[in-house]
Amino acid sequence: MRFVFQFLLAIGLLPAVQAQTVAPDELVKSVTDEVIEIIKKDPDIQAGNPRKAAQLIQEKVLPHFNFTRMTALAMGPNWRKATPEQRQMLVEEFKTLLVRTYSTALTNYRNQTIEYKPLRMKPEDTEVTVNALVRQPGAESVTIDYRMAKAEDGWKVYDVVVGGVSLVTTYRETFNTEVRNAGIEGLIKSLSEKNRQLAGNA
Amino acid sequence: MNKLLDRSQSCLIASALAIALLGGCATTGAADPRDPIEPVNRAVFEFNDTVDRAVLKPVARGYKAVLPEPVRTGISNFFSNLRDPWIGLNQLLQGKVEEGVTDFMRFVVNTTFGLAGIFDVASEGGMEKHDEDFGQTLGVWGLDTGPYLVLPFLGPSSVRDGVGRAADSVAYLPWQGPRLMDAGDEIALRNSLTATDVVQTRAGLLDATNVLEEAALDRYAFVRDAYFQRRRNQVYDGRPPAEPYEDIDYEEAPPAAPAKPDAGKAPPAAPAPAQPSGTSQDAR
Numbered sequence: 083m084r085f086v087f088q089f090l091l092a093i094g095l096l097p098a099v100q101a102q103t104v105a106p107d108e109l110v111k112s113v114t115d116e117v118i119e120i121i122k123k124d125p126d127i128q129a130g131n132p133r134k135a136a137q138l139i140q141e142k143v144l145p146h147f148n149f150t151r152m153t154a155l156a157m158g159p160n161w162r163k164a165t166p167e168q169r170q171m172l173v174e175e176f177k178t179l180l181v182r183t184y185s186t187a188l189t190n191y192r193n194q195t196i197e198y199k200p201l202r203m204k205p206e207d208t209e210v211t212v213n214a215l216v217r218q219p220g221a222e223s224v225t226i227d228y229r230m231a232k233a234e235d236g237w238k239v240y241d242v243v244v245g246g247v248s249l250v251t252t253y254r255e256t257f258n259t260e261v262r263n264a265g266i267e268g269l270i271k272s273l274s275e276k277n278r279q280l281a282g283n284a
Numbered sequence: 285m286n287k288l289l290d291r292s293q294s295c296l297i298a299s300a301l302a303i304a305l306l307g308g309c310a311t312t313g314a315a316d317p318r319d320p321i322e323p324v325n326r327a328v329f330e331f332n333d334t335v336d337r338a339v340l341k342p343v344a345r346g347y348k349a350v351l352p353e354p355v356r357t358g359i360s361n362f363f364s365n366l367r368d369p370w371i372g373l374n375q376l377l378q379g380k381v382e383e384g385v386t387d388f389m390r391f392v393v394n395t396t397f398g399l400a401g402i403f404d405v406a407s408e409g410g411m412e413k414h415d416e417d418f419g420q421t422l423g424v425w426g427l428d429t430g431p432y433l434v435l436p437f438l439g440p441s442s443v444r445d446g447v448g449r450a451a452d453s454v455a456y457l458p459w460q461g462p463r464l465m466d467a468g469d470e471i472a473l474r475n476s477l478t479a480t481d482v483v484q485t486r487a488g489l490l491d492a493t494n495v496l497e498e499a500a501l502d503r504y505a506f507v508r509d510a511y512f513q514r515r516r517n518q519v520y521d522g523r524p525p526a527e528p529y530e531d532i533d534y535e536e537a538p539p540a541a542p543a544k545p546d547a548g549k550a551p552p553a554a555p556a557p558a559q560p561s562g563t564s565q566d567a568r
Contacts, residue, residue, distance in 0.1 A: 154534030161532045183499040190491040225522050246517020247510045255509045256501050272501055280498055
């Protein structure tokens, strides 16, 4: 009886253990490949249906992001001034905005090929950057760097740097200005207004 | 003499007034130190945006709708090829001989085997396309960007990159080429080539600007911040020295609650001393 219990426990733990052992570059590669495969087979997404792309992101991509850290980085020192409720709302609104933006970007996907540079990483590292290169015919290739940190349930992305432009850093200035002008409540309001407006366009 | 002085003085006053007026309607709190003339820049940004919405974007959409993708790629390749010699020269000015030679070879190969550059056979042969301009060269030589500058029609720039663009325009072949060739209708050819280049470039950016419209809370600030990051990355050819941003301990307890000890994770930048709990979030 005890053996059975232990066995069940071990099976239950298995996915968690596996998630932890997937190397960050392998994780990025497998998720990207999977998403690209789905887009290639889905004419709706290619035709620019952001709702369907958003669903794909929710399922496949979101679990590998640490949105709390992302939001905190974009907020900078203002994060420390936010109450738990405000933090939760900021994370939710920022996540909605990024998913929407990313969905639009995905519907633009054409025949780019993605290469991954070999990852230099020590086993004890808890923070790494996975470097990818998007090649497109007739144009200079674009670098995409995924900044990732190790968590209990696997590696999580907390910033994406496209062609040297960091998502987090680019939002930081705007967030800062909003907070300076209208406070944290003001920033939450602008974000939710923006999201409502985008949802209305869909 | 006196009259001249008067005139320049009144000009100065008029422009100061204009800046003050523009500033009055566009001020958004403390300014970004890299953008001392933000009100003027914002006005030019709005102007460019209006022109873009009214003329350029619709034309670019039409261009994209009418021409099939292979044709558009051919046109894009043609103009891209005309830029390669200047890119190569900038590589040499930056001391990158191997890359520079590659760019010149790209031009020769694509102009001949690629039928005047319509086919990018050099890329297929492993000669990689680069992206250089004189602004980047000045950056490699150690010049700082200087203040942010939004140029009418041309868009985001800086003092350094504005100078760079002036040099780039001297070497812009769709404009200069017809003159040098001494063709019959050189002005008409020059104008139509340049117009086509502007439209095809804008068409290539339609997707990116759609994403921008959705992503940004304040498009002006978003474009500006992205511009500085992008240029820095270009000057360092994609390998800029790490610029650590202040890491925020996102698990740290919010104000008025006891701080949680950091679980073995040392952020690169130590958190600033805790804010007094009485600080209002709207404190300026």
